[in-house]
Amino acid sequence: MRFFWVIALVLLTPQVFAEVSVSATVDQARVSFGESISLTISINGTQSGGQPAIPKIEGLNFAGPAVNTSVSIVNGAMSQSVSLVYQVTPTRTGEFMIPALDVNVAGKIFKTNPIRLTVDKPGAQTDMSQSLFAKVRLNSQQVYLGQTAPLDVIVFARANLPVRGLSSFNSEAEGLGYKYSGNVKQGTQSINGEAFNVYVVEGAISPTRAGELKFGPCVLKVQLATQVRNRSIFDEMMGRIEVREVPVTLDVVPIEVLPLPAEGRPADFAGAVGEWSLSVDAKPVEVAVGDPITVTVRIAGNGNIDTVPAIQLKGLENFKTYDPTSKTTKNELGTTGERVFQQVLVAKDTKATQLPDVRLSYFDPVAKTYKTTGQAPIELKIKPGGQAAVLTGSERVRPAEKLGQDIVYLKGDRGPVASVPPPIWPWNVVPVLALAGAIAWKRRQERLTGDVAYARRSRAARNARQILAGATTPEQVQRVLQEYLGDRLNLPAAGMTASVVEEHRLPGKVREIFEVCDAARFAGARADVNGLKQQLEQVIDELEK
Amino acid sequence: MNWKSKPVGCAIAHRILCGWARLVRNSAPYLIAAMAVADDFKAANALFDAGKFAEAVAAYEKIEPKTAHVFFNLGNAHYRAGQVGRAVLNYERARLIAPGDPDILANLKFAEEKLGVAEVNVSPKLVVRFFRSLAGARTTAQWTRYEIIGVWATMLLIAAAVWRPRWRSGLVILAVMAGIGLVTATAMVIYRNAARPVAVVVVPKVEARFAPLADATVHFQLGEGTKVAIREDRGQWVFVERADEQQGWVRAEELERVAKP
Numbered sequence: 001m002r003f004f005w006v007i008a009l010v011l012l013t014p015q016v017f018a019e020v021s022v023s024a025t026v027d028q029a030r031v032s033f034g035e036s037i038s039l040t041i042s043i044n045g046t047q048s049g050g051q052p053a054i055p056k057i058e059g060l061n062f063a064g065p066a067v068n069t070s071v072s073i074v075n076g077a078m079s080q081s082v083s084l085v086y087q088v089t090p091t092r093t094g095e096f097m098i099p100a101l102d103v104n105v106a107g108k109i110f111k112t113n114p115i116r117l118t119v120d121k122p123g124a125q126t127d128m129s130q131s132l133f134a135k136v137r138l139n140s141q142q143v144y145l146g147q148t149a150p151l152d153v154i155v156f157a158r159a160n161l162p163v164r165g166l167s168s169f170n171s172e173a174e175g176l177g178y179k180y181s182g183n184v185k186q187g188t189q190s191i192n193g194e195a196f197n198v199y200v201v202e203g204a205i206s207p208t209r210a211g212e213l214k215f216g217p218c219v220l221k222v223q224l225a226t227q228v229r230n231r232s233i234f235d236e237m238m239g240r241i242e243v244r245e246v247p248v249t250l251d252v253v254p255i256e257v258l259p260l261p262a263e264g265r266p267a268d269f270a271g272a273v274g275e276w277s278l279s280v281d282a283k284p285v286e287v288a289v290g291d292p293i294t295v296t297v298r299i300a301g302n303g304n305i306d307t308v309p310a311i312q313l314k315g316l317e318n319f320k321t322y323d324p325t326s327k328t329t330k331n332e333l334g335t336t337g338e339r340v341f342q343q344v345l346v347a348k349d350t351k352a353t354q355l356p357d358v359r360l361s362y363f364d365p366v367a368k369t370y371k372t373t374g375q376a377p378i379e380l381k382i383k384p385g386g387q388a389a390v391l392t393g394s395e396r397v398r399p400a401e402k403l404g405q406d407i408v409y410l411k412g413d414r415g416p417v418a419s420v421p422p423p424i425w426p427w428n429v430v431p432v433l434a435l436a437g438a439i440a441w442k443r444r445q446e447r448l449t450g451d452v453a454y455a456r457r458s459r460a461a462r463n464a465r466q467i468l469a470g471a472t473t474p475e476q477v478q479r480v481l482q483e484y485l486g487d488r489l490n491l492p493a494a495g496m497t498a499s500v501v502e503e504h505r506l507p508g509k510v511r512e513i514f515e516v517c518d519a520a521r522f523a524g525a526r527a528d529v530n531g532l533k534q535q536l537e538q539v540i541d542e543l544e545k
Numbered sequence: 546m547n548w549k550s551k552p553v554g555c556a557i558a559h560r561i562l563c564g565w566a567r568l569v570r571n572s573a574p575y576l577i578a579a580m581a582v583a584d585d586f587k588a589a590n591a592l593f594d595a596g597k598f599a600e601a602v603a604a605y606e607k608i609e610p611k612t613a614h615v616f617f618n619l620g621n622a623h624y625r626a627g628q629v630g631r632a633v634l635n636y637e638r639a640r641l642i643a644p645g646d647p648d649i650l651a652n653l654k655f656a657e658e659k660l661g662v663a664e665v666n667v668s669p670k671l672v673v674r675f676f677r678s679l680a681g682a683r684t685t686a687q688w689t690r691y692e693i694i695g696v697w698a699t700m701l702l703i704a705a706a707v708w709r710p711r712w713r714s715g716l717v718i719l720a721v722m723a724g725i726g727l728v729t730a731t732a733m734v735i736y737r738n739a740a741r742p743v744a745v746v747v748v749p750k751v752e753a754r755f756a757p758l759a760d761a762t763v764h765f766q767l768g769e770g771t772k773v774a775i776r777e778d779r780g781q782w783v784f785v786e787r788a789d790e791q792q793g794w795v796r797a798e799e800l801e802r803v804a805k806p
Contacts, residue, residue: 168755170755170762172762182789182790182791405655406655407621407624407632407651407652407655407656408621408648408651408652409621410590410593410594410617410618410621411614411617411618411648412590413586413614414583414586414608414612414614414615415612415613415614415615415643416612416613416642416643417610417612417642418610418612418613418641418642418684418686419684419686419687420686421685421686421689421690422686422689422690422693424689424692424693424734427693427696427697428692428693428696431696431697431700431701432696432700434700435700435703435704438704438707439704439707442707442708
């Protein structure tokens with residue numbers, strides 16, 4: 001029962017609290033006369049929206065709607081929507097306006113956005129730049145030296161354009177340290193009620209000098225699919241397409257790179273730019289004199305991690321120190337990162353009561369000011385050093401020994417030559433054929449054992465020929481014929497007479513052999529035994545074909 | 546031995562002796578050639594030990610056929626001569642012949658780390674990394690043998706399952722396991738045969754451009770020792786792909802193929 005209520009709550013909660021939104025889009029806002037347009041009214045957050053009343057617009061015919069509903073659950077959150085798709089067919093050329101439509105959702109009226117349509121004469125050239133263009137997305141055109149700022153190049157393609165992808169991207173960004181991701185993200189966006197496919201080349205700039213710099217011009221090559229026409233019958237059958245590349249240019253975007261301000265700069269500022277957080281950890285904090293303490297300083301945040309300097313712990317007079325190590329990780333574009341410093345300290349005596357505070361001064365380009373982050377000193381409990389003497393070898397601190405590294409020395413013998421792969425096809429075909437043959441043979445053996453008719457028919461000719469070779473009288477020849485026919489037809493051999501010829505549609509020679517043999521046996525007529533044997537051989541050959 | 550009383554034994558002994566004599570006579574040129582090559586190899590090692598690394602490189606280059614150890618020592622000679630990119634190239638060639646040799650792997654890693662290309666030469670995608678390391682763990686000949694063993698084992702187990710119905714369930718499980726091994730080995734053979742040729746950058750710095758033109762925009766840079774897959778060869782220019790799938794055109798003379806064409 002409790003399970004039922006949980007399920008009901010999960011299913012009903014989104015419906016009660018889901019936010020309903022209504023929008024209208026067309027797949028293309030400019031078409032040639034004779035083409036149709038799809039008008040889609042999307043109602044998000046519910047599946048119970050009513051159909052809007054479509055006003056009569058002179059020059060436009062509306063058909064539909066086709067209703068599509070969808071429900072999806074992502075990470076436990078349910079979303080649902082309903083789409084009403086109308087087919088809009090112009091009956092004349094000109095400019096049209098589909099006004100805002102009223103959509104009734106659970107008694108509440110939602111209005112769609114009005115949409116402007118243009119219907120050109122057939123064959124009129126359409127402006128490609130209206131269908132395929134690119135823009136730069138940059139948070140601010142002012143960036144600071146050392147800052148890493150996201151800079152995305154977005155390609156907009158009208159929804160009806162058969163875009164296959166971006167083939168190349170050529171940009172000029174001298175001094176900006178521009179990097180971009182090879183993975184192009186895709187999505188859709190509505191511009192003035194018209195649906196566009198969006199391709200985002202995510203990137204980032206990290207200027208290396210101050211001044212008025214320029215991003216661009218850029219040229220992106222967009223692959224458009226076009227149907228192959230009148231090439232061959234195979235092309236038409238297969239519906240083959242060819243891909244052509246259309247260049248999309250992007251104008252120059254001026255970017256002002258500002259030097260880091262001098263005022264307010266902390267004395268210990270060492271060039272870190274970004275939004276950073278710092279944490280310090282020491283393990284263990286209760287040790288004996290001579291025991292190692294590992295101090296970990298972790299700096300993470302948004303910005304160019306390479307600008308963060310190495311952290312130097314100060315005030316360590318009471319500690320023996322070892323060289324720190326650092327590990328840096330960052331995302332592909334270098335917009336976020338983390339740097340972890342680790343240093344091993346060994347307390348010389350019990351005077352070492354705390355680790356010094358750690359601070360990092362950095363410039364925050366968003367707040368446009370210098371900031372300092374840090375962590376208060378960490379208290380330590382150092383026991384007297386007598387214990388170090390009783391520690392086992394594995395626990396005793398030994399200064400890190402620096403081992404030399406080099407390549408492995410020469411090989412003294414020539415070693416084996418490269419082996420040649422064995423011929424793969426014969427080695428593969430043989431076992432497959434052998435298995436197939438063995439299984440076929442086994443099946444035959446099983447059939448011979450279990451199927452008497454098959455077994456008799458299979459052996460009929462061989463047995464008959466063996467016995468026939470030793471036959472010397474017409475009677476023996478007739479007996480062979482009876483045995484052969486009995487085996488072949490799975491009938492008693494004694495019942496095989498001349499009458500079976502018509503009954504089983506046997507060759508006429510069978511009747512002749514029976515008649516000659518009967519005449520020899522019962523009437524004493526002379527018979528050529530060898531001739532009978534030859535005739536019977538012919539009969540067997542004919543029947544076994 | 547009484548020869549007259551043992552005519553059959555004598556004939557057999559005579560044939561064996563004649564066979565040995567023929568074998569020694571026919572093998573002699575090859576044995577002499579092998580000994581000469583072994584002498585060349587030792588002479589090249591002696592040049593290396595004398596610190597004459599350039600001469601050692603030339604001596605190793607002359608040895609034919611080249612074994613994994615010849616490529617390994619050639620890589621060492623290049624390394625000592627300061628040509629670390631060429632050292633990486635020859636360690637890679639050695640690894641093609643003997644992929645499991647720990648000395649080759651150690652020197653290759655050491656040389657790549659010295660050039661700072663160890664991370665660049667590894668794909669950032671875990672699946673690709675796993676597949677390449679699996680395919681590279683054995684030579685094509687070894688994977689081919691595994692594939693053949695897999696076919697035979699699968700067929701024999703199927704046959705046994707057909708002929709021994711009492712053991713069928715166990716035999717079918719074994720046959721499925723052998724089949725999985727067969728499919729894996731087949732995939733590795735296909736991958737190794739279909740893989741694009743690999744080359745190594747042998748000059749200090751290479752600029753990969755958007756087009757095969759000297760004045761085309763530079764896309765990215767390749768350091769010495771970087772491994773690239775050759776996607777297209779146009780003579781003076783080749784279209785290459787780095788492990789992180791960045792692609793660009795570079796001059797052909799700035800690279801050298803791992804497997805000689």
